Amino acid sequence: MTGLARWLALPGIAGLSLGILREQTGLMLLSLSLLVWLLVEWLLFTWRLWFELRHLKFERSVNGRTEDSGILWAGRSVAVEVRVSSSFFGMGSIVRIRDVVPENMQVLDQENDVTIRSRIHSAVFRYRAIVLGAGKLRLPGFRIVMLDRQGFFRAERFIPFPQSFRVLPAFQKVGDPQPLVKRVNSQPQHGIHRLQRSGMGSELLELREYAAGDPPKSIAWKVSARRDKLMTRQYESEVPVRLQLFVDGSIGTRTGGFGLRLLDQMNFVAASVAQAAISAGDPVGAMLFDERGLRRVPAATGDRGFHRLLDALSEFSVNPAPIPDRLTNRLIETALGVAADQFPELLDERVNHVPFLLFPISPWAHRRLRERYRLAAVIALLYELSPAKQLQLVSDDPLMATYAQHFLSQSGMSWMEPVISIRNRGFHDGMARMEILSSALARAVSQAKDNEVFVVFADLLECVPSLSHLMPAVKMVLARHHRVAFVCPSPTFLRPTVESTVIRSLATEDLLLAAEQIRTRELAARLQFELRRVGATVSISGESSAIHLVLGQMSLARTGRMATGGVR
Amino acid sequence: MNRPDPSVVTPTVLEPTHETSQFGGLLIISVLASAAGILFLLAPHMGWPLRFFLTAIILLTMKYWGGVMVLIAVQADLFFREPPRSANFQGATGLLAVFLIVTLLMFINRNRELLKHAASRPLSSIFGLIVSAFKGEIVFDSSKAVRQVPQMLGAIIRAIALLVGCVFVSQILLNTLPNRRTFNEDLRGWMLDETSVLQCSLLLSGIIAAWIVCHEIFWRQLTRDQSRLYLRSVFLTIHHADLRMIVRGRLHLRQKSALEKKEREAAAFSCRTENLPEFRR
Incomplete structure (x- = not known):
């Protein structure tokens, strides 16, 4: 019953009582008619709720497919079509249907929220949406709001219709995979490139004096005749250029909304670079690391290898269970909002009782506590917790924060602050990240062949003071003649150039953006100085310039020239 | 599976929530006109300015209160003007x-x-709508309007019948149940006449049956999760005090052990420093 019906029933009851007392027939008849009308409307509404909702059937197709699971791409639009069908008697008015979309999906042109105003048996509605970030996407079902014509009664239900999708990261096709300009005498096979080291290739590397044991066919007779001593031809090696990606997935890279996370920037550059490399025939592998540890994706080539890498990046982008320390009102409110969206019937006061509470006296604090009781009941029901644990959720802030965050994460919401409450602890200060990145580099070097390109995607801007811990690993990589490129995503999605630090206007957003850019620029300058000093290349911000920088390193590696830090 | 053809579905059946009807302006x-008309009929002894003022106030409340204020106004008029036993x-x-x-x-x-939709617009647009309605300038999408007319007629007939x-x-x-005038006589009759006791018990049984039916309807509407949650809530309400004591005890113990651990560590550190040679301190 809505407030409107209550406010109509109240004068109805009062009028009936007064009419009986004063024996006023008109007042009595009017008031009683009103009450009877309300009762009849309630009965009709109850029948509709009981009968029509039971026979409501949904069928959803995403990009023309109705399977329970599938694959989507980040940054691409998705066409969703929903078919609604009901019983022989049809659905009466008014029914609001909303296809609940997770935070990772943004509805574009049409509406995912429709209203049925007249009796129908079946209907179709369509909408388009865009997927924002890589990871997993789950369309949970439909939220139904049934109302009677007058707005006296209202019922909210959620009809589960789950469909899960793996969202692969977006990528950009860049450059010419196989240059047509001939730069070498003999074109090596696809994926094989020159390396300026002595080997069995076809390009001449150098001439040297004959040494015992050299094959006679390698003797350069004309040169030997000119110099009057035996000279031997040395040929270059022909090796594949392997690309090794190191992707940082620590907490700092996962916060923010889907599509705005630093991890999304890194995924985009990594996938674009991998696509370019694989189309040129080069094998691509990856090392994915975060608080959970290190995961290695073996180097592979071809379409299958590319998709395996994308799958690994997609799985890696799914947020792991966070460890929140502090419970905030915003966290509670968001969890309540999601619960109201996906489990409206569980927040009904008639089934979700709150025990009598005298304290706190303040009405706002009292209301917040009652809401927390309700949320605790919903969470306890969903996760099958004991009643004692349910009550503990009300009193124990860290426990509530953990469950609320987990509930939001499972419902398709991105992480919310505070994920980590204080700095200088664990992964946040960069020490742990440097250590795990160093060990990943060391492991990659130990398993590496000749002529590899290491691309490190990590949020190093916040870790500049602890960069010295990473330097030995970088130096070791360069000493083994590999190339190293660092791609550090920018929190503002802008390259920290001089132009980007200019204050555009005195609006708060522009001032904050300029301040953030100035800070990023200072950090980036220090980072670039430190890394370029040892011979690594650095790109700040995960945009197309970063892709071109990595591809530049790849082309240098393909020409066979040694890395800067290397010695022939 | 025999799927319905989507092309058959009229586009007005499913419409975005914010879209309004073709006849919105006229409605x-x-x-407003019918509500104002009935309000002007009330309290004829009051002066025109006061009636006009009260009517305007009640019309303004209709956005949020619907017909509640109109009902109260009509009831108040009946209360003050209708003679008893009229x-x-x-x-x-x-x-x-x-x-x-x-x-x-x-x-x-x-x-x-x-x-509500109209109230969110500026006042001039509402006056403009009224003027255009009188001038006959309201433009209809004829196909949409034709589709809506039978639906509206059906709804009107159903509402009237109801x-x-x-x-x-x-x-x-009202005619069957006893009123204040006949209540004493009816009660006396029921008390003296044996058949009336039966009537009374029948009435009581009817009320109890209606109450049971209402509760049964409510229970039948519950989903499985709602039933589980209800049981859980009832259990928690009954044992709230005991469970709260247990939980608070656990939390207190946890805090205490954490404090003790911290103190132990601090004490161990102080012992270590105190045992060191003096020049190192």
Whole structure:
């Protein structure tokens, strides 16, 4: 019953009582008619709720497919079509249907929220949406709001219709995979490139004096005749250029909304670079690391290898269970909002009782506590917790924060602050990240062949003071003649150039953006100085310039020239 | 599976939530006019400026309150002006009057969304709408309008039938149930006459049966999760004090052990420093 019906029933009851007392027939008849009308409307509404909702059937197709699971791409639009069908008697008015979309999906042109105003048996509605970030996407079902014509009664239900999708990261096709300009005498096979080291290739590397044991066919007779001593031809090696990606997935890279996370920037550059490399025939592998540890994706080539890498990046982008320390009102409110969206019937006061509470006296604090009781009941029901644990959720802030965050994460919401409450602890200060990145580099070097390109995607801007811990690993990589490129995503999605630090206007957003850019620029300058000093290349911000920088390193590696830090 | 052809589905059946009806403007004007008309009929002894002022106030509240204020106004008028035991509302005229008032309430409440929509616009646009309606300048999408007319007619007929039934049932109830005048006589009759005891018990049984039916309807509507949650809530409400004591005890113990651990570590550190040679401190 809505407030409107209550406010109509109240004068109805009062009028009936007064009419009986004063024996006023008109007042009595009017008031009683009103009450009877309300009762009849309630009965009709109850029948509709009981009968029509039971026979409501949904069928959803995403990009023309109705399977329970599938694959989507980040940054691409998705066409969703929903078919609604009901019983022989049809659905009466008014029914609001909303296809609940997770935070990772943004509805574009049409509406995912429709209203049925007249009796129908079946209907179709369509909408388009865009997927924002890589990871997993789950369309949970439909939220139904049934109302009677007058707005006296209202019922909210959620009809589960789950469909899960793996969202692969977006990528950009860049450059010419196989240059047509001939730069070498003999074109090596696809994926094989020159390396300026002595080997069995076809390009001449150098001439040297004959040494015992050299094959006679390698003797350069004309040169030997000119110099009057035996000279031997040395040929270059022909090796594949392997690309090794190191992707940082620590907490700092996962916060923010889907599509705005630093991890999304890194995924985009990594996938674009991998696509370019694989189309040129080069094998691509990856090392994915975060608080959970290190995961290695073996180097592979071809379409299958590319998709395996994308799958690994997609799985890696799914947020792991966070460890929140502090419970905030915003966290509670968001969890309540999601619960109201996906489990409206569980927040009904008639089934979700709150025990009598005298304290706190303040009405706002009292209301917040009652809401927390309700949320605790919903969470306890969903996760099958004991009643004692349910009550503990009300009193124990860290426990509530953990469950609320987990509930939001499972419902398709991105992480919310505070994920980590204080700095200088664990992964946040960069020490742990440097250590795990160093060990990943060391492991990659130990398993590496000749002529590899290491691309490190990590949020190093916040870790500049602890960069010295990473330097030995970088130096070791360069000493083994590999190339190293660092791609550090920018929190503002802008390259920290001089132009980007200019204050555009005195609006708060522009001032904050300029301040953030100035800070990023200072950090980036220090980072670039430190890394370029040892011979690594650095790109700040995960945009197309970063892709071109990595591809530049790849082309240098393909020409066979040694890395800067290397010695022939 | 025999799927319905989507092309058959009319585009107006599923419409975005914010979209309004073709006849929205006309409906708003009719609601306002009929409500103002009935309000002007009330309290004829009051001066015109006061009536005009009260009518305007009540019309302004319709956006949020629907027909509540109109009902209260009509009830207040009946309360002050209707003489006791009057025969004015006994016959068909009385039934018709009540029917019209309840119909007006239904009309207002059904179009509350339209009123809200209209109220969100500036006042000039509403006046402009009224002027254009009088000039006949309101443009209709004829195909949409043609589709909506039969639906609206059907809804009107259903509503009239429902309200007529309600008013008749109310009239029958009023005639059947004892009123204040006949209450003592009826009660005496029931007490003396044995058959009346049966009537009384029947009435009581009817009330209990209706109460059980209402509860049964509520229980039948619950989903499995709702039932589980209800049981859980009831259990928690009954054992709330005990469980809260247990939980608080656990939390207190945890805090205490954490504090003790911290103190132990601090004490161990101080012992270590105290045992060191003096020059190292």
